[in-house]
Amino acid sequence: MAELDALRMQLADIDRGIMELVGKRNAIAKIIGERKAAAHEEVVVPSVETVVVKRYVDAGATAGVSAAAATRIARAVIDESVEVQGQIPRHAEPKKICVVGGNGAMGRWLSAFFAGRGHAVSVAVLDPANAKYPVMTVAEACNTAEVIVVSTPVTTATAVLAEIFASKTSALVFDILSVKSPVAEILGNMAGAGMNVCSVHPMFGPSAPSVAGRNVVVADCGCPPAVEEAAVLFSGGTILRMPLEEHDPAAAYVLGLSHAVNLAFSEALVRSGFSAEMLNAVSSTTFRKQVAVSREVSGENAALYYAIQRENPYNDAAVGHLADAVSELRTLGKEEFCERMAAGAAWYQA
Ligand SMILES: C=C(O[C@@H]1C=C(C(=O)O)C=C[C@H]1O)C(=O)O
Incomplete structure (x- = not known):
């Protein structure tokens, strides 16, 4: 028993050493992340990750660690450093952003995400008592916001977009629906009328700790500049631009x-x-x-x-x-x- 305890103490020392090394690795990744944030670059660089995973597998072969375990460990430390880099605030030009449906799960995620980047966030919600940000109506957002994000259920998005369309607002407007067909026509009409509109789909749920390493589809419905403006708001994520009709x-x-x-x-x-x-x-x-x-x-x-x-x-x-x-x-x-x-x-x- 005493022998096992002694061996376990040795393992404990090694485990703490491993964590210390991961911490050191995170600190260097953070500096790399700060450079990327300043340059508005994506956090994840798949070609570099391939080299890193191979490094673990090769070093593992020398050290007597299986390729499978080396790959899992590589993935774990890379994912960790990606999250560290994802937490670094990205200083975009501050915008007045209104999230319609800001009390929903994704609405809350977006509000916190944009506020964390220094934007002035407001919400248009059905239940103002539960709002975590200043509340305004959609009509007020059309008059004062620079960006309007439609983060409502599919069933109400068309009516919200119709109200925004009628206002002829000059704000950047985009929805974040998971399904685009129900709103494709109105988004196309809005772009056709010269409005600054596109369609975004964050390919993750509200539990995502950051946008780093996560796919964000930014779809073009007829106004290419809106796509670029929206892409900047999600900088750090893996942005995929596509025509709206390719989404569904x-x-x-x-x-x-x-x-x-x-x-x-x-x-x-x-x-x-x-x-x-x-x-x-x-x-x-x-x-x-x-x-x-x-x-x-x-x-x-x-x-x-x-x-x-x-x-x-x-x-x-x-x-x-x-x-x-x-x-x-x-x-x-x-x-x-x-x-x-x-x-x-x-x-x-x-
Ligand atoms: C640390 C970096 O950022 C990310 C994380 C990597 C890692 O932890 O090794 C590798 C590539 C990137 O996806 C980097 O770009 O070097």
Whole structure:
């Protein structure tokens, strides 16, 4: 026992040393992050990360650490340094920004995010008593704000955009909806009338600690300068510019399909009659990973997830492929099964 205790003390010393090194690494990453912030550059540099991961794998091979563990450790320290860099305030030219729907989960995230960057944030909300920022009406925002962010549910966004359209405001206007088809027409009309409008989709939820390393789609609905103006507001994130009409076909896969897979997985578990405790006790590697994702998805905002399934007209085709693939899996012959599995592997390789 005394021998084990002594060995564990040695491990404890090493563990503290590792944390000390990660802390030192973070401090250097922070300096790199400050340079990036000053230059309005993205935090994540995938080509550098590839080199870093290889460095861990190579050093691991020498030190007797498996490639798998070296890769996981590399990922953990890189993710940590990305978050450190994401917390560095980015000094943009301060703007008067009104977040419509500023009491919602993403509305709150955006308000705090913009306020943290030195912007003067106000909100237009249904319940002013719960607001964390000065409250104004949409009409007032149209008169006084320099940026109006529409962060409402899909069902109310069109009416809000119509009110903004009617005001002919000169403010930069964008929504952050997960589904763009319901607002594509009005956004196009607003741009056609000369308004400063685009459409943004942060590809993350309100639990994201920063924008660093996270994708932000900035979609063009006919006013390219608005795209650039909005991109600056999200500087540090990984900005992806695209024409508005390209958003929903892709979102049907990166949101609709991936939610559907997880929702169906959870539903199948509910129908199984087994308890979570029982299946977790016999879990396989794949089951454990799948449960981690599906469990997280099951706790998300149901109204939003419903809209993502129902309001994106491209979703039916994406989820249809899933339904077909699952039903065919039950009858495929061995040869075809193997071919399809190989085709899947090849798709990821390409
Ligand atoms: C530290 C940097 O920023 C990020 C973090 C990296 C890391 O922790 O090694 C590598 C590349 C970037 O994605 C950098 O650019 O060097």
